[in-house]
Amino acid sequence: MKQSIGKKPAIIPTPVLIIGTYDKNGKAxxxxxxxxxxxxxxxxxxxxxxQRTRHTHEALLEKKECTISIPLAAHVxxxxxxxxxxxxxxDKFSDTGLTPVRAPSxxxxxxxxxxxxxxxxxxxxxxVGVHDLFIAEVVDVLIEDTWMSEDGKPDLQKxxxxxxxxxxxxxxxxxxxxxxxxxxxxxxx
Amino acid sequence: MKQSIGKKPAIIPTPVLIIGTYDKNGKAxxxxxxxxxxxxxxxxxxxxxxQRTRHTHEALLEKKECTISIPLAAHVxxxxxxxxxxxxxxDKFSDTGLTPVRAPSxxxxxxxxxxxxxxxxxxxxxxVGVHDLFIAEVVDVLIEDTWMSEDGKPDLQKxxxxxxxxxxxxxxxxxxxxxxxxxxxxxxx
Numbered sequence: 001m002k003q004s005i006g007k008k009p010a011i012i013p014t015p016v017l018i019i020g021t022y023d024k025n026g027k028a029x030x031x032x033x034x035x036x037x038x039x040x041x042x043x044x045x046x047x048x049x050x051q052r053t054r055h056t057h058e059a060l061l062e063k064k065e066c067t068i069s070i071p072l073a074a075h076v077x078x079x080x081x082x083x084x085x086x087x088x089x090x091d092k093f094s095d096t097g098l099t100p101v102r103a104p105s106x107x108x109x110x111x112x113x114x115x116x117x118x119x120x121x122x123x124x125x126x127x128v129g130v131h132d133l134f135i136a137e138v139v140d141v142l143i144e145d146t147w148m149s150e151d152g153k154p155d156l157q158k159x160x161x162x163x164x165x166x167x168x169x170x171x172x173x174x175x176x177x178x179x180x181x182x183x184x185x186x187x188x189x
Numbered sequence: 190m191k192q193s194i195g196k197k198p199a200i201i202p203t204p205v206l207i208i209g210t211y212d213k214n215g216k217a218x219x220x221x222x223x224x225x226x227x228x229x230x231x232x233x234x235x236x237x238x239x240q241r242t243r244h245t246h247e248a249l250l251e252k253k254e255c256t257i258s259i260p261l262a263a264h265v266x267x268x269x270x271x272x273x274x275x276x277x278x279x280d281k282f283s284d285t286g287l288t289p290v291r292a293p294s295x296x297x298x299x300x301x302x303x304x305x306x307x308x309x310x311x312x313x314x315x316x317v318g319v320h321d322l323f324i325a326e327v328v329d330v331l332i333e334d335t336w337m338s339e340d341g342k343p344d345l346q347k348x349x350x351x352x353x354x355x356x357x358x359x360x361x362x363x364x365x366x367x368x369x370x371x372x373x374x375x376x377x378x
Binding site: 008166167 | 193327
């Protein structure tokens with residue numbers, strides 16, 4: 001039997017996306033977004049939402065370029081801090097001791113300590129309420145070589161990532177391999 | 190050191206969203222989408238992408254209402270099948286033995302065996318390439334009472350969910366509790 005709990009953000013899991021931008025003074029900044037994900041396979045694009053009051057919102061509209069870094073569980077505190085503090089009055093990289101690196105293909109910084117970096121150009125901005133939804137076309141993806149196999153492919157099966165559960169506003173670790181996708185075409189017919 | 194791997198959908202994790210619709214003949218159908226997530230806090234909205242060739246795309250445009258059910262890991266095979274088969278030539282509920290239930294607040298079916306159901310009305314459709322991005326305002330959320338605590342709140346901390354990793358096209362289990370969110374405001378200053 002199912003019970004109504006009203007309007008709640010009941011998507012489990014949501015990702016922890018670290019949006020990297022340079023602000024109007026050229027300062028590297030990072031903001032955490034859990035409202036986001038892949039939105040198009042071709043052109044390959046990510047969508048993520050940012051409130052209009054955020055320092056990152058201004059930088060995204062001005063520069064039209066950003067990175068999206070994905071942290072491991074070892075950096076959950078830093079990722080949370082990137083979400084609760086503002087680059088308007090803090091230097092989040094200096095505060096946390098993490099390292100901003102200028103991305104090779106876009107004018108935006110990424111977090112050097114995080115294993116996945118997606119370089120993006122903003123292609124559209126959609127008004128969805130208190131947030132603007134940014135559509136960001138993927139330019140390139142960088143992977144820390146610790147997580148690359150010898151044949152030149154990413155091997156992240158055992159990488160300890162984490163996710164956000166917006167129902168209890170908490171972070172959880174990712175777990176073990178379950179099954180290959182696109183493998184059930186003939187299983188139920 | 191980071192290595193370029195080109196344009197890849199490198200978001201980990203992505204959710205496994207089961208979009209429930211009635212087609213033009215009134216048949217209950219379900220389609221799996223990994224390109225989606227929360228997109229706005231107010232009005233609370235979910236975004237998800239559906240290719241224009243999909244049977245569900247037609248139903249969404251016609252009915253403008255849907256459910257989003259979230260499965261547990263025990264149903265990973267059924268969830269995968271909902272993604273690789275088409276409601277145009279199959280009855281996916283009949284094939285898998287899962288049960289469609291008419292949602293109380295929208296004209297759309299949900300999957301009875303799945304613990305979370307989000308009832309939605311489509312508020313906008315955005316062309317993002319081969320996919321259309323649907324913006325869906327949340328009308329209500331239903332939780333299976335197995336996962337409700339005695340004080341009437343959802344208690345999903347130990348629920349065995351799963352997610353999709355688009356880099357290796359595989360499913361993984363969710364893991365254990367890591368940390369409360371929004372808890373680091375004063376940690377690094």
